[in-house]
Amino acid sequence: MKRCLPVAGLLAVLTATACGGSKPPARWAEGGAPLHLVSAQWQHKGELVDLQVRGSFAEVVIDGDVEWVIDRVGRLYDQDQKPVAVLEADGRLVGKKDELLGIVGSSYAAQPGRASAWLALSPEGDLIKYAADGAAEPAGRWVGCNVSVYARHACLLVAYAILWDQEGASNSGGAAVSPTTVSPLGGIGVGR
Secondary structure: OOOOHHHHHHHHHEEEEEEOOOOOOOOOOOOOOOOOOOOOEEOOOOOEEEEEEEEOOEEEEEEEEEEEEOOOOOOOOEEEEEEEEEEOOOOOOEHHHHHHEEEOOOOEEEEEOOOOOOOOOOOOEEEEHHHOOOEEEEEEEEOOOOOHHHHHHHHHHHHHHHHHHHHHHHHOOOOOOOOOOOOOOOOOOOOO
């Protein structure tokens, strides 16, 4: 009986420590959308983005630095492996405190509060970004994502996270989503 007290105390401390930070999405523990993690590359604005598979997760490396980590069940972590968001099976990207951060499918992604696509990824890996007026502009090309629909889903998730961090907030009127901060946003968009 005396052995149970230290273990119970340790569990209480670990639980309090884990709950002390900002709350991850409700479905964080079980994960969300199935992703096929593949080694892939995306050239974007002179930067090389590498998706490097490390077993059951992949590191998103930009110019040699790990910026994000994703896993096979749609969880997105910061470089310190702290929860940022989870991609639900229905395409909703849900952040801390269950905030909607956008809709990401295998072919299209939409910003929160927008009913039209912001990004499109072709089966060949071409990424297109759409302006608010519908004008399309090339946003680089993924190489290595065309092996399955689940691999394209992973690549589009990475592209969405990077582009949202760089410019999404200014286009939607919301605050930026970065590897270390997630802003409260709401709305709907398009799915897969």
